[in-house]
Amino acid sequence: MRKITVFCLFTLTSLFFKSVQGQTTLTGEVKDNNGNYLAYANIRLTPNNFNTTTNSNGVFTLSNVPYGEYLITISHLGFKTLKETITVNHDNTTHNFTLNDDLLNLQTIIVTGSFTPKIALESSTSVSELNAQSLQLIYTMGTASILQNIPGTFTDVSAGEVYTKVYTRGISASAEDDMGWYYVSLQEDGLPVSLVQHSYYGPDLFHRVDLTTKKVEAIRGGSSTITALNAPGGIYNFISHGIRNTFGGQIQLSGGSQSDNNTLYRIDGELGGPLGNNWFLNLGGNYRKDDGLRNTDFTFSKGGQLKFNLIKKHQRGHIKFYGKLLDDYTNRWTGVAATNWDDPTPAFGQNFSSTSLLMPSYDANIPDGRNLEKTNSFNPTQGVYAQDLAFGLELLQDLGNNWSFKNNFKFSSKIANWQTSISNTYVSLSDPTAYFVSGAGFPIGQVVFKDVKTGSELARVDNSGILAGQPAQYLNSGTLPNDAIMGTSAWYKDMNADEFMNQFSLRKKLEKHDITAGFALGFSNPSLFTQGSFAYVTYEPNPRMLQVTLENPGSPLIQLSDSNGVSNYGGLFYVNAKAKVKQAALFINDLWKLTEHINLDLGLRYETIGHKGHKDRYEPFLQNGGLDGNTNTTYDNGVLTPTGEKDKFNYNYNYLSFSGGINYNINDRTALFTRFSNGHKAPELNYYFNNFDNVPINKKSQVQNINQFELGVKQSGNDFSFTSTLFWSELKNIGIANFEFDPNNNNIFYTPILFNTSKTIGLEWESVYKPIQQIAFRFNGILQNPKASKWKVYDAAGTTDTSDDSIIDYSGKVLPFNPELMFNLESDYNNKKLSTFIKWQFMGKRYGNVANGFKLSSYNIFNIGGGYKISNHISVNVFVNNVFNSSGLANFFGANTFGANANGATPQFISANPDASFVVFPILQRNALFRLNYSF
Numbered sequence: 001m002r003k004i005t006v007f008c009l010f011t012l013t014s015l016f017f018k019s020v021q022g023q024t025t026l027t028g029e030v031k032d033n034n035g036n037y038l039a040y041a042n043i044r045l046t047p048n049n050f051n052t053t054t055n056s057n058g059v060f061t062l063s064n065v066p067y068g069e070y071l072i073t074i075s076h077l078g079f080k081t082l083k084e085t086i087t088v089n090h091d092n093t094t095h096n097f098t099l100n101d102d103l104l105n106l107q108t109i110i111v112t113g114s115f116t117p118k119i120a121l122e123s124s125t126s127v128s129e130l131n132a133q134s135l136q137l138i139y140t141m142g143t144a145s146i147l148q149n150i151p152g153t154f155t156d157v158s159a160g161e162v163y164t165k166v167y168t169r170g171i172s173a174s175a176e177d178d179m180g181w182y183y184v185s186l187q188e189d190g191l192p193v194s195l196v197q198h199s200y201y202g203p204d205l206f207h208r209v210d211l212t213t214k215k216v217e218a219i220r221g222g223s224s225t226i227t228a229l230n231a232p233g234g235i236y237n238f239i240s241h242g243i244r245n246t247f248g249g250q251i252q253l254s255g256g257s258q259s260d261n262n263t264l265y266r267i268d269g270e271l272g273g274p275l276g277n278n279w280f281l282n283l284g285g286n287y288r289k290d291d292g293l294r295n296t297d298f299t300f301s302k303g304g305q306l307k308f309n310l311i312k313k314h315q316r317g318h319i320k321f322y323g324k325l326l327d328d329y330t331n332r333w334t335g336v337a338a339t340n341w342d343d344p345t346p347a348f349g350q351n352f353s354s355t356s357l358l359m360p361s362y363d364a365n366i367p368d369g370r371n372l373e374k375t376n377s378f379n380p381t382q383g384v385y386a387q388d389l390a391f392g393l394e395l396l397q398d399l400g401n402n403w404s405f406k407n408n409f410k411f412s413s414k415i416a417n418w419q420t421s422i423s424n425t426y427v428s429l430s431d432p433t434a435y436f437v438s439g440a441g442f443p444i445g446q447v448v449f450k451d452v453k454t455g456s457e458l459a460r461v462d463n464s465g466i467l468a469g470q471p472a473q474y475l476n477s478g479t480l481p482n483d484a485i486m487g488t489s490a491w492y493k494d495m496n497a498d499e500f501m502n503q504f505s506l507r508k509k510l511e512k513h514d515i516t517a518g519f520a521l522g523f524s525n526p527s528l529f530t531q532g533s534f535a536y537v538t539y540e541p542n543p544r545m546l547q548v549t550l551e552n553p554g555s556p557l558i559q560l561s562d563s564n565g566v567s568n569y570g571g572l573f574y575v576n577a578k579a580k581v582k583q584a585a586l587f588i589n590d591l592w593k594l595t596e597h598i599n600l601d602l603g604l605r606y607e608t609i610g611h612k613g614h615k616d617r618y619e620p621f622l623q624n625g626g627l628d629g630n631t632n633t634t635y636d637n638g639v640l641t642p643t644g645e646k647d648k649f650n651y652n653y654n655y656l657s658f659s660g661g662i663n664y665n666i667n668d669r670t671a672l673f674t675r676f677s678n679g680h681k682a683p684e685l686n687y688y689f690n691n692f693d694n695v696p697i698n699k700k701s702q703v704q705n706i707n708q709f710e711l712g713v714k715q716s717g718n719d720f721s722f723t724s725t726l727f728w729s730e731l732k733n734i735g736i737a738n739f740e741f742d743p744n745n746n747n748i749f750y751t752p753i754l755f756n757t758s759k760t761i762g763l764e765w766e767s768v769y770k771p772i773q774q775i776a777f778r779f780n781g782i783l784q785n786p787k788a789s790k791w792k793v794y795d796a797a798g799t800t801d802t803s804d805d806s807i808i809d810y811s812g813k814v815l816p817f818n819p820e821l822m823f824n825l826e827s828d829y830n831n832k833k834l835s836t837f838i839k840w841q842f843m844g845k846r847y848g849n850v851a852n853g854f855k856l857s858s859y860n861i862f863n864i865g866g867g868y869k870i871s872n873h874i875s876v877n878v879f880v881n882n883v884f885n886s887s888g889l890a891n892f893f894g895a896n897t898f899g900a901n902a903n904g905a906t907p908q909f910i911s912a913n914p915d916a917s918f919v920v921f922p923i924l925q926r927n928a929l930f931r932l933n934y935s936f
Contacts, residue, residue: 026062026088028095030054030074033773035832037872038099039935040244041076053245056935057872074099077131077215080107103721103768103776105129106714111190112237113219113227115505115516115589115603121714124601124661124673125223126152126725128766130216135209137828137837137865139879139929143186143207147236148841149824150218151780152725152764154817156180158890158921160292161301162204162384163332168220169727170760170786170818171233171706173734177891179686180204183233183706185224189240189322191392191410192229195499195524196581198685205416206326206388207238210286211250211270212307214241220764221708221729225679226605226659229501229522229583232679232706240322241282243311247273249284250935258927260354262291262300271936280311293924294333294356295542298381303328316398323391331383334358334424335893335919341854341910344889344920347896348426348482348539352887352922355541357424359488362452362545364564366492366533367627369574369618369641376531378419378490378566387415402509409502415495422491422532426539426896426917428484429461430471433898437487437534438548438560439568439638445552449480449536452545452565458538460551481540487898489532489572497526514591522583528689531640532573536565559633569627571620571638577689579613579649601661601675608654609682614646617694649688651700655680671714679706687735691753702733702755722767732757736793754807757790758815774831781823781842786815788850793903808906810850816902817891819844819858836866848892851906859888859923877931882924891921 030041037058044051045062047070054060067089075081079099086095102108106121113125120127128150130138138146142161147153154172156165165180175182178199186193186203193203219227219235228235249271256264270284285306292300309322333356338344346352358380365375392410399405427434435443444467449459459478466472505518536546545565550558561567589603618640621627626637661675683701691697712725735753762784770776791810821844828837841861848854862884867877894900895909896917905918 022067023064024067024088024090024093026065026093026095028060028097030058030060030076030097030099032079032099033101034830036869038076038079039248040246041074041099044073045070046073051245055246056248072097077108078102078105078133100718101770102716103770104716104723104766105131106716106721106723110217111239112187112217113223113235115227115518115587116507116514116591118591121669121671121716122599122663122665124599124663124675126220126710126712126723126727126764128218128220128723130218132214135213135216136877139863139865139881139927140209141881141924143204143209146209146216147218150216150220150236151766151824152220152762152782153218153234154819154822156817156890156921158923159332159334161208161330161332162202162386163200164204165817166236168234169708169729169762170758170784170815171221171729171731172815172818173731173736173756173758174681174704178202179684182684183231183681185228185231185235187228187235187237188324189394190237190408191501191503192231192522194414194497195229195501195522195583196497196526196685198526198528198689200384200418200493201416201495201526201528205384205386206414208286208305208326208328209238210284210305211252211268212240212282212284213238215239221706221727222675222677222710223601223603223659223661225657225677225706225708226587226589226603229520229585230607230609230682232657232677232681232708240307240309241270241272242309243280243313243318244272244282245274247271248936250933252931252933254929254931256927256929258291258293259925260295262293262295264288264290264929266290278313280313281308282311283308292331292333292356293927295354296331296356296358297360297542300383301328301330303330316400317396317404318394320394321391322394324388326386326388328386329383330386331358331420333921334421335891335921337426337896337917338920339915339917341914341918344918347917350541353885353925357421357486357541357543359421359490359535359537359543360545362564364490364562364566366490366531366566366569367636367639369531369570369639370529370576372621372627372639372641376492376494378492378533380420380490382417382419384420385415385417389413403507405504405506407502407504409500412499414497414499416493417495418491418493420491421535422489423487423898425487425898425900425919426482426484427487427898429463429480430466430483432466433487434485435463435466435560437568437572437898438634439534439571440550440558440560440634441637443550443558443560443634445550445555446475447560448549448551450547450549452547452563455547458546481538484539485546486535486537486539486543488535488537490535490566491573492531492533494529495526497524499524512593514593515589517588519587520583520585522581524581525579526581526685527578528575528685530573530575531570533566533570534568534572536561536567556632559635562633562635567635569636569639571640574618574640575615575689576618576642577613577615579611579685579688581685582608582610582612584608597665599663599665601663603659605657606654607657607680607682608652610650610652611683611685611688612650613685613688614648615688615692615697616642617645617647619643647692647695647697649697649700653682653700653703655682655703669716672712673714674711675709677706677708679708680704681706683735701735701753704734705732706730719770720768722765724763724765726763728759728761730757730759734758751794751796754792754794756788756792758787759789760784760786760815760818762786774829776828776830778826778828779823781821782819783821784818785820786818788813788815791850793850808851810852813850813852814847816847816850816852819846821858833869834866835868837864839863843888843890849894849902849905851903853905853907853910854892854902854918856889856892859886861886861888861923873935875933875935877933879929879931880926881928882926885926886923888923889920890923893919893921895919
């Protein structure tokens with residue numbers, strides 16, 4: 001018995017020590033091909049599912065790993081996933097790994113535009129990605145400036161961070177300057193930034209890019225038809241950081257010199273890591289103060305945002321709480337005058353590089369047309385104030401037996417308030433508009449212009465002969481610059497919306513099928529108030545406000561403007577409207593594995609959108625002496641106020657969309673795909689808000705139809721990767737209305753809507769060639785033939801009188817604002833310490849209107865940059881955009897007259913007015929940024 005007891009004790013002791021000795025701590029390092037340590041690489045060991053991430057020095061540690069054989073999987077954005085079998089024992093506890101570059105991120109899992117996450121190579125969509133490393137090499141000047149780096153994406157950022165245009169593949173016709181994201185969805189973590197759009201209210205108002213963005217995924221056309229709410233033209237999804245198993249982050253300090261030594265100061269930061277008990281936090285944001293790239297007498301942009309997400313990971317999924325507070329002021333530049341239709345050159349002393357023509361700072365109180373007992377403060381230095389308070393919850397749950405569901409919902413409360421200039425055209429002192437736009441009954445005689453700031457008289461004019469076609473005469477030695485005033489408005493817009501959106505999907509994986517079904521909901525209650533007053537401003541590169549009076553001998557002095565130079569209070573525009581928007585969609589998608597190499601992707605989406613609301617009718621406030629009862633102050637005589645009658649609308653739009661694609665994996669590096677999509681675009685709220693001026697809203701708009709076909713190839717190699725897509729797109733039922741001004745009655749109006757069709761065929765490509773580890777060449781772009789296949793425009797002849805109206809047919813012309821060729825060519829060098837790059841951006845020629853009367857020439861922009869890694873934690877970067885200060889025109893607004901539009905510059909008009917001036921938007925000039933980065 002004693003021997004048996006001793007034997008048992010010895011056996012148990014041996015087993016205990018063997019168990020203790022059979023576990024160890026596994027450590028290792030992860031580097032790239034240049035020998036740089038990779039922070040936050042994901043490490044997974046199977047079986048037993050050990051997980052961790054590398055720290056800021058590229059080191060990982062896994063504790064209590066039993067001896068044995070494992071499959072280790074290491075992944076990191078921008079690198080091919082490494083899978084390798086390793087043996088863990090007391091002699092083999094340290095392993096070092098090197099990850100190879102994933103040159104086009106084709107081995108990276110894509111979640112955008114797909115109900116089933118899959119690697120990009122296996123998807124049947126035209127998808128591109130900008131990872132964190134790529135984003136750090138871009139001098140960010142707004143959301144659209146980031147998307148310039150996505151192949152096939154046309155962006156216009158000439159106005160600044162907001163008021164931008166983004167579209168693809170000729171799906172562009174309704175993407176106006178004040179609503180430039182019409183066909184595409186700007187998303188954060190899979191949900192739209194904003195559910196609705198209307199004039200001067202777009203998603204770019206509520207989006208800023210900073211270090212909280214981990215990567216950007218972009219889908220052009222195709223599957224966006226069935227995966228996004230009312231956005232058949234594409235999806236641009238900015239994805240935030242997720243679970244990180246070790247704490248770390250970055251702080252960036254940036255300083256810039258722009259144009260005429262205007263400065264930019266900015267701070268960005270982000271951190272993330274575990275909180276314990278499977279809770280993970282990410283937190284970050286930015287703040288900036290920016291003088292802008294053009295000259296103003298005020299700070300162009302200031303403000304920032306704070307974002308967070310808090311993730312609880314459990315055995316079968318996760319719960320994520322997330323939120324954002326954006327509180328930001330920015331502005332947008334208006335156009336610049338030019339002459340010479342064949343080779344535009346600056347006019348009236350303006351400069352394509354630095355002139356902004358925005359009104360200077362002043363503080364005015366303008367009567368609120370909705371309630372004349374109240375006033376709206378107005379200062380053009382505010383520009384556009386945007387606030388977005390958003391929070392949401394995402395649930396991902398594995399239900400077992402290959403069932404899972406995901407639900408993502410978000411609530412947001414948005415405010416957008418515009419106080420800025422609209423239009424900046426030339427108005428001659430001999431033009432009656434210069435005086436009658438004040439709202440005065442008969443402002444004829446001696447008109448005196450004084451500088452608001454100094455009070456000094458600048459000019460005294462006798463305009464007695466202008467009604468007979470005679471020029472105005474100066475009465476003393478004082479003159480106004482260019483013998484003109486600026487045709488501009490003190491543009492006030494107050495917009496609000498509370499929004500709720502939700503997307504739910506249920507997924508079932510079978511042997512051959514991967515089926516996802518679900519629904520999407522969106523509710524928004526936008527309100528809009530727009531008021532326009534005239535402002536007397538000098539027409540010169542650095543405008544001055546003018547106080548204007550009528551001083552006829554023997555008659556009382558009549559004030560045509562107030563002391564700030566504001567005139568015709570609230571008399572140019574009045575829109576007061578509210579709406580309720582309901583969006584709902586049901587979808588189903590099947591990823592069918594036909595063979596080992598062929599996958600069929602089929603999806604249907606039924607969508608219904610309801611618009612319900614009302615819009616005030618209005619009339620001028622009629623009282624002797626105007627609002628203040630003083631007959632000697634005429635600037636308050638024409639305030640537009642509601643009549644009490646409202647024009648209501650209540651319309652629904654229903655449609656079924658389809659998208660089907662096939663992916664053929666030739667091998668693990670090469671794939672072919674094709675896709676056909678039939679999608680639709682319901683109208684936005686501008687249809688009701690901009691049209692039906694003081695008339696019943698008696699009909700709903702048309703749903704636009706989009707047909708798209710694409711055929712592509714993807715190749716992921718070690719030193720060369722590329723994608724190439726041949727596409728055809730057709731856009732039908734395009735509603736077109738022009739913005740017009742009638743000088744006879746000082747009314748601004750929109751012409752009746754006509755519906756048209758466009759077709760585009762083209763080729764997109766994206767490629768990277770890396771002949772040696774330190775050097776890479778990147779080339780992406782688009783070659784296309786955009787046509788206005790059926791196109792008619794309503795010509796109001798510049799008046800509200802319909803007797804002289806006509807319809808002009810431009811069918812067969814080239815579709816405007818779509819380049820036939822556009823590309824980015826870049827070369828970069830990277831080693832352990834030093835990195836440099838040079839990028840060539842080419843924008844091909846584009847027509848400035850559907851009449852093809854004016855052509856915007858092609859232009860080239862060269863950007864350079866470099867960085868140096870001082871230590872594992874500290875690095876510096878320098879970026880210079882448009883290093884050669886290239887000139888070019890991004891946009892065209894038509895003749896330089898108050899209320900003109902681009903479509904008025906027909907070949908006949910240009911031939912008849914060869915010396916006329918016109919309004920263009922030049923590209924942004926040279927600017928430089930220095931960045932100091934600390935990572936931890």
